[in-house]
Amino acid sequence: VQLQASGGGLVQAGGSLRLxxxxxxxxxxxxxxxxxxxxxxxxxxxxxxxxxxxxxxYADSVKGRFTISRxxxxxxxxxxxxSLEPEDTAVYYCVARAGNGINLSSRYYSTWGQETQVTVxx
Numbered sequence: 001v002q003l004q005a006s007g008g009g010l011v012q013a014g015g016s017l018r019l020x021x022x023x024x025x026x027x028x029x030x031x032x033x034x035x036x037x038x039x040x041x042x043x044x045x046x047x048x049x050x051x052x053x054x055x056x057x058y059a060d061s062v063k064g065r066f067t068i069s070r071x072x073x074x075x076x077x078x079x080x081x082x083s084l085e086p087e088d089t090a091v092y093y094c095v096a097r098a099g100n101g102i103n104l105s106s107r108y109y110s111t112w113g114q115e116t117q118v119t120v121x122x
């Protein structure tokens with residue numbers, strides 16, 4: 001099972017980025033997909049999650065600015081990030097877990113993609 005993330009980078013405050021995560025080696029449509037992030041000296045947090053049925057979760061800090069979506073035909077999940085703020089600067093991780101529930105705890109996600117750095121300058 002492998003998750004290949006892409007799309008991070010450096011952007012000015014107010015700008016946008018789109019993260020992508022392509023999954024392989026799993027029955028993608030049966031998995032909850034999500035994005036965690038971890039900023040320096042902060043705990044890892046679930047930013048957004050999407051169930052196999054399309055239900056979504058967003059952290060309060062990103063509601064109205066970030067949108068998670070999935071393309072089951074391409075085994076890919078996306079995180080569209082708009083109106084980025086310096087506080088969004090973090091390492092982002094794509095995650096997957098079998099089942100239907102979006103769980104906020106990282107320990108429930110068995111599959112992790114590589115680090116993707118997002119830096120928002122003020």
